[in-house]
Amino acid sequence: MPDYNIKVNGKSLTVHVDSDTPLLWVLRDEFDLAGTKFGCGIAQCGACTIHLDGVATRSCQLQISVVDGMEITTIEGLSKNGSHPVQQAWKETDAETKNEISASLADAAALNAQTSAAAQKLKEAKEERASEKAVADAELAVQARQREEYATIQAALVELQANAVPTVQANILAKIEMLNNSKIGADKDTMEQINKEITAERANYNNSEYINAEAQLLVHGFANLVEDSNGETVLQDILNRYEELKDIVKGFDLGEQGGAPLGDVTDSSFTEE
Numbered sequence: 001m002p003d004y005n006i007k008v009n010g011k012s013l014t015v016h017v018d019s020d021t022p023l024l025w026v027l028r029d030e031f032d033l034a035g036t037k038f039g040c041g042i043a044q045c046g047a048c049t050i051h052l053d054g055v056a057t058r059s060c061q062l063q064i065s066v067v068d069g070m071e072i073t074t075i076e077g078l079s080k081n082g083s084h085p086v087q088q089a090w091k092e093t094d095a096e097t098k099n100e101i102s103a104s105l106a107d108a109a110a111l112n113a114q115t116s117a118a119a120q121k122l123k124e125a126k127e128e129r130a131s132e133k134a135v136a137d138a139e140l141a142v143q144a145r146q147r148e149e150y151a152t153i154q155a156a157l158v159e160l161q162a163n164a165v166p167t168v169q170a171n172i173l174a175k176i177e178m179l180n181n182s183k184i185g186a187d188k189d190t191m192e193q194i195n196k197e198i199t200a201e202r203a204n205y206n207n208s209e210y211i212n213a214e215a216q217l218l219v220h221g222f223a224n225l226v227e228d229s230n231g232e233t234v235l236q237d238i239l240n241r242y243e244e245l246k247d248i249v250k251g252f253d254l255g256e257q258g259g260a261p262l263g264d265v266t267d268s269s270f271t272e273e
């Protein structure tokens with residue numbers, strides 16, 4: 001344990017205590033200066049106030065190592081003969097009042113501890129609310145992104161629906177062209193068979209009922225791509241597929257040909273959440 005030198009009430013003194021010993025206990029226990037009182041012990045009530053180099057300071061939370069070499073004045077040192085008004089007032093206070101004061105100081109200390117605990121709880125509640133808000137914000141952001149995705153898909157479906165009939169017709173024309181090409185070098189029976197197939201495809205091309213049914217299948221098939229087997233959105237696949245379909249349509253000169261307008265997509269697996 002080191003030695004500490006302090007001047008107390010004008011006298012230079014040396015004390016041999018642990019460095020973290022509060023000045024209050026040095027004054028009371030080492031120097032018998034019991035006029036400095038213990039109240040709350042947490043530097044709140046003021047019962048332990050002394051003057052440190054002339055400044056009123058609470059001694060219960062002041063470690064001796066911090067005040068080494070400094071000058072301290074306690075209530076006993078306010079005047080040598082006890083004539084200081086504060087000393088007089090303390091003397092005139094009866095024992096009961098002194099006890100009441102001590103009890104009040106203890107109450108104040110307890111209240112202070114409760115207030116600190118409540119303030120800590122409030123701080124924690126605020127932090128918790130802040131993190132709940134962060135989670136809620138993140139959820140809202142996800143929902144907003146989902147809504148954007150669904151809107152994009154819906155728009156793609158509407159456009160696909162508009163192009164579905166021409167796409168089906170383009171597919172039929174491509175098939176007819178392929179059948180025509182396959183006649184080169186064919187024997188008579190094969191040729192007859194191919195011609196029958198070409199006639200059937202031409203009938204399909206002019207049959208609006210057939211065209212519409214195929215177009216509906218195309219739209220519904222496309223719409224069914226909206227969700228994969230895990231129920232997750234596969235937007236990019238859909239949009240890629242849509243680009244492919246648009247290229248097919250672009251490759252043929254369809255003129256004004258087209259069937260009756262399609263109805264709404266009513267029985268696809270696409271559902272907006």
Ligand code: FES
Pocket residue numbers: 037038039040041042043044045046047048049058059060061
């Ligand atoms: S005992 Fe030091 S302020 Fe209360």
